[in-house]
Amino acid sequence: MLITHARLATLGAAPRLIDDGALLIKGDRIAALGTASELAAHYPEAERWNAAGQLVLPAAICAHTHFYGAFARGMAVPGEPATNFPQILERLWWRLDKALTLEDVRYSALVCLVDAVRHGTSTLIDHHASPNAIDGSLDVIAEAARQAGIRACLCYEVTDRDGPRRTQAGISENIRFAQSKIQNYHPARPSGQAREQSEGPESKIACSFGLHASLTLSDETLSDCLAAAKDLGLGFHIHVAEDQADQEDSLRKSGKRVIHRLADAGILGPRTIAAHCVHVSEGEIEQLAATGTWVTHQPRSNMNNAVGVAPVEAMLRAGVNVGLGNDGFSNQMFAEMKAAYLVHKLARHDPRAMPGDLVMQLAYADNARLAQVFWPDLRLGELSEGAAADLVFLDYQPTTPLTAGNLPWHLLFGLEASAITATVCAGRVLMRDRRLLTLDDEAIAARSRELAALAWQRI
Numbered sequence: 001m002l003i004t005h006a007r008l009a010t011l012g013a014a015p016r017l018i019d020d021g022a023l024l025i026k027g028d029r030i031a032a033l034g035t036a037s038e039l040a041a042h043y044p045e046a047e048r049w050n051a052a053g054q055l056v057l058p059a060a061i062c063a064h065t066h067f068y069g070a071f072a073r074g075m076a077v078p079g080e081p082a083t084n085f086p087q088i089l090e091r092l093w094w095r096l097d098k099a100l101t102l103e104d105v106r107y108s109a110l111v112c113l114v115d116a117v118r119h120g121t122s123t124l125i126d127h128h129a130s131p132n133a134i135d136g137s138l139d140v141i142a143e144a145a146r147q148a149g150i151r152a153c154l155c156y157e158v159t160d161r162d163g164p165r166r167t168q169a170g171i172s173e174n175i176r177f178a179q180s181k182i183q184n185y186h187p188a189r190p191s192g193q194a195r196e197q198s199e200g201p202e203s204k205i206a207c208s209f210g211l212h213a214s215l216t217l218s219d220e221t222l223s224d225c226l227a228a229a230k231d232l233g234l235g236f237h238i239h240v241a242e243d244q245a246d247q248e249d250s251l252r253k254s255g256k257r258v259i260h261r262l263a264d265a266g267i268l269g270p271r272t273i274a275a276h277c278v279h280v281s282e283g284e285i286e287q288l289a290a291t292g293t294w295v296t297h298q299p300r301s302n303m304n305n306a307v308g309v310a311p312v313e314a315m316l317r318a319g320v321n322v323g324l325g326n327d328g329f330s331n332q333m334f335a336e337m338k339a340a341y342l343v344h345k346l347a348r349h350d351p352r353a354m355p356g357d358l359v360m361q362l363a364y365a366d367n368a369r370l371a372q373v374f375w376p377d378l379r380l381g382e383l384s385e386g387a388a389a390d391l392v393f394l395d396y397q398p399t400t401p402l403t404a405g406n407l408p409w410h411l412l413f414g415l416e417a418s419a420i421t422a423t424v425c426a427g428r429v430l431m432r433d434r435r436l437l438t439l440d441d442e443a444i445a446a447r448s449r450e451l452a453a454l455a456w457q458r459i
């Protein structure tokens, strides 16, 4: 397919803005890009899609999310309002997740996937919990992601909070799901990594090993998880120091701060995601950098839970890998970028904090590097030959000059989610002219409303 008459914002190492550009998609990759007249002359036979001057960007990536949280929208939480983060966990999230059935898990995921397609987010790294519907839950989410046509990395968050039987069930679910992926190994590739063949729908689903957080995990469970994940060649996906309570618990349990406890337990490394890291010391930041561990930043969630502002710029200066997630907030990554842009300035009383180009780097270049942990052969977050054909179309008429250099500030101050008209993932068109092509959003919303009402009754 040849997309013509698009304004291409390539991003990548040498970002360009190509006015009246064109982009050739072959299979799941970008085969060529240039001006519309050049490519139309080169590929006269290709099926055309006239973008009519729309801005085309690489699709967004979300580094940390929770599909299972969708039913929380508008839910009345029983009892007094939570006054701190542990109470938010106990009164909201640990009640909601226990109420979920496998069908709820499916619809909760589908609702989030509709939102992702609508908002041009093609790749999501999910962290799942449903303590009364653990077995097979990752398959159910994978099916929903396949139906949507979205790329997703899945895991089940192991925790000791619901007793040893569920701890074991969580471990088994990670193992079972990872093994089902490993059966699709390409024999020519190095063993010990949950890689998949680059063709076919399977290649869009990847896996990690989920852990809830240090504060709900014993040393024994961490060591069981390490043994299992090592066997499978997986890294971990865990919440880290989201609130001071995680540090206090870790010091009580082990005499060590969370990062040091997790490092000693073998949990950190270049395939591990430590979500949040709001409360980390200088020494912990050094250890994150030394181990190559990924940190993900979720400013909307941090503000909502009033847990603090992660020292993102200090971590980046120290050489820590940092990506941008949404922690189950809407899959409008533009909104998360705007929150990141604003909150650091306010917290530090410094308008120079977290400049627009740095936000852009986190959301695209850094998130794309993180995605390569799970899809090693894929180049996301840029429009270039050989990169993934993951695109978003925006109906955007800039009212001031738009250049490759000032794009971040157009994105932060001009572009709204309502401008998004089309989403492409791995060469497949998931939404065109604002119409979803893979998911029946009305039917999904209707069933989700029924299921959510029943889940609320169980809470």
Ligand SMILES: [Zn+2]
Binding pocket: 064, 065, 066, 127, 239, 275, 327
């Ligand atoms: Zn989270």
